[in-house]
Amino acid sequence: MKRLFDWIIERFIFLCGILAVIFVALIFLFLLREGVSFFGSYSPIKFVGGIYWYPTSDPPQFGIISLIVGSLFVTVLAACLAIPLGVATALFIAEIAPRWLKDVLKTVIELLAAIPSVVIGFIGMVTLVPLVRQALNLPTGLSAFSGALMLGFMALPTIVTISEDAIRTVPWSYKEGAIALGATRWQTMYRIILPAALPGILGAVMLGVGRVIGETMAVMMITGNAAHIPGSVFDPVRTMTATIAAEMGETVRGSPHYEALFAIGLVLFVITFIVNFTADTFLRKARR
Amino acid sequence: MKKITAAGLNLHYGTFHALIDVSLGIEPNKITAMIGPSGCGKSTLLRVFNRMNDAIEGVRVAGNVELDGENILAYRDDEAIDILRRKVGMVFQRPNPFPLSVFENVAFGMRIHKLARGRELEDRVAESLKAVLLWDALKDKLKRSALSLTLEQRQRLCIARLIAVTPDVILLDEPCSSLDPVATLKIEELMLELKKRYTIIIVTHNMAQAARVSDETGFMLLGRLVEFGETSRIFTAPQAKETEEYITGRYG
Known part of the structure; x- marks a missing residue:
């Protein structure tokens, strides 16, 4: 009787686990179905290679290059800001900060992660954007730059927490060996600890980047939503995510525009999948 | 002149008195072994000599420990x-x-x-590997990860x-504990070779090793240095009763 019970529980747990895989697969298939029919009537090359996103013109143009570039600009810039700051913070927390400061910082950073992105977007729109406009004398503060600042801020908790984890799990014996040879704290950190923690840190960075790529609300409020290829980081841009969110409500179901948005969703899905998969590979290497 | 001397060394971990009035002198170019049951303080003593105890919270050290005549406990500055x-x-x-x-x-x-x-660095790496008899085995594998080597x-x-x-x-804290008997013997041979150029202090819970390898031996018990002297004398004619009991295996 106990055997039967065990068997049922095992099957149930297996089912729950499989369900997660099934959901992801279903989402992918759904996107595929809605998006692929789009490629029936619109060449995928024109889609991925086209510069102009004019869905409401006649005939409509669905080139997503400007959107991809928009997403890229914002993401890369955000990464450039968040990575050095995040890794340095993680190093500080793990290696230098005294116990009381460690706890304070970790709590604060976790709180940061809890702020809803729409709130961050709102605050950014109301405070950061005018500030950027005035300080840098730009026609508008709504730009890739402002977006990157806020997004970097949002990616920070992820990068810090996971990097700090990776740094903390570097075996004490390595540090001990370095100190016993007369290495200073900084020498131990950059010659031994950082290289040893690198896979974990890379995983943290990729996860942070993954979060940024998929970010929608904050980006919509701050980046200016101009679907063109930006000339500089201070130009307004439009990301793929913002496009879907902004235009989905206005399309006719089943229209080419509707399907085009799904196609964008498909592209996003694939990109995010690759990023997360890479992150996972690094993290698994780190855990070894 | 002794290489290292300790006089009235007392160390506390918080309220625990780990080293009690330890005084000794380490001869240069000799192997000195510290033996004693677990928890007697021999590793703690070893770590005083390179101030590795500093990293432990709540440690207090008092007394005088000199290396070549300079009191190393007095160093306050990180660089020193x-x-x-x-x-x-x-090790x-x-x-x-x-x-x-x-x-x-x-x-x-x-x-x-x-x-x-550059070149000088490479030469010195080669020399060091030769001194530990790893050069022949590894000279073509210098770029290999160190983690791929045997214990x-x-x-x-x-x-x-x-x-x-x-x-x-060179301080060795139970260096052969993780090694098999054959490897242990080889490391001991290495130590005998190395003592020609360096002063060696080894902590070991393996009495036979201490007897084989060291010139002088110190026996510690519960934080005190009970007896210290020439190895052959310690093992054949110990003066303190506790030493004799430990050596004959009454406890350990």
Whole structure:
């Protein structure tokens, strides 16, 4: 009787686990179905290679290059800001900060992660954007730059927490060996600890980047939503995510525009999948 | 003149009195063994000599410990302590090579203390590996990760790492505990070879090893140095009753 019970529980747990895989697969298939029919009537090359996103013109143009570039600009810039700051913070927390400061910082950073992105977007729109406009004398503060600042801020908790984890799990014996040879704290950190923690840190960075790529609300409020290829980081841009969110409500179901948005969703899905998969590979290497 | 002397050394971990009035003198170019049951303080004593106890919270050290006549307990400045650790190297119980290549492991000390570069650095790495008898085995594999070596090779590598910075004293904290008997013997042979150039202090719970390898032996019990003297005398005619009981295996 106990055997039967065990068997049922095992099957149930297996089912729950499989369900997660099934959901992801279903989402992918759904996107595929809605998006692929789009490629029936619109060449995928024109889609991925086209510069102009004019869905409401006649005939409509669905080139997503400007959107991809928009997403890229914002993401890369955000990464450039968040990575050095995040890794340095993680190093500080793990290696230098005294116990009381460690706890304070970790709590604060976790709180940061809890702020809803729409709130961050709102605050950014109301405070950061005018500030950027005035300080840098730009026609508008709504730009890739402002977006990157806020997004970097949002990616920070992820990068810090996971990097700090990776740094903390570097075996004490390595540090001990370095100190016993007369290495200073900084020498131990950059010659031994950082290289040893690198896979974990890379995983943290990729996860942070993954979060940024998929970010929608904050980006919509701050980046200016101009679907063109930006000339500089201070130009307004439009990301793929913002496009879907902004235009989905206005399309006719089943229209080419509707399907085009799904196609964008498909592209996003694939990109995010690759990023997360890479992150996972690094993290698994780190855990070894 | 003694290489290291300790006088009235007392160490507390918080309220625990770990070293009680320890006084001794270590002869240069000899192997001194510290023996005693677990928890007697021999590892703690070893770590006083390169100030590794500093990293432990709540540690208080009092007394006088001199290396070549200078009181190392008085060093307050980080730089002086880093230099001390160069002169007094430590090998640990579990071999702990860095997750770097064999070459970089040995080069590490020289790089951080800026002792050599380029060609000279390479030469010194080769010399250090030769001194620990790893050169022939690894000369074509210098770029290999140190983590791919056997335990015995790793321990030799850790010793090579120390030798590369030309220390005066080598501290070994139960260096053969993780090794099999054959490897242990080889490391002991290495130690006998090394004592010609360095002063060696080894902590071991293996009495036979102490008898085989050391010139002088100190027996510790519950934080005190009970007896200290020539190894052959300690093992054949110990003066203190506790020493005799330990050596004959009454407790351990």
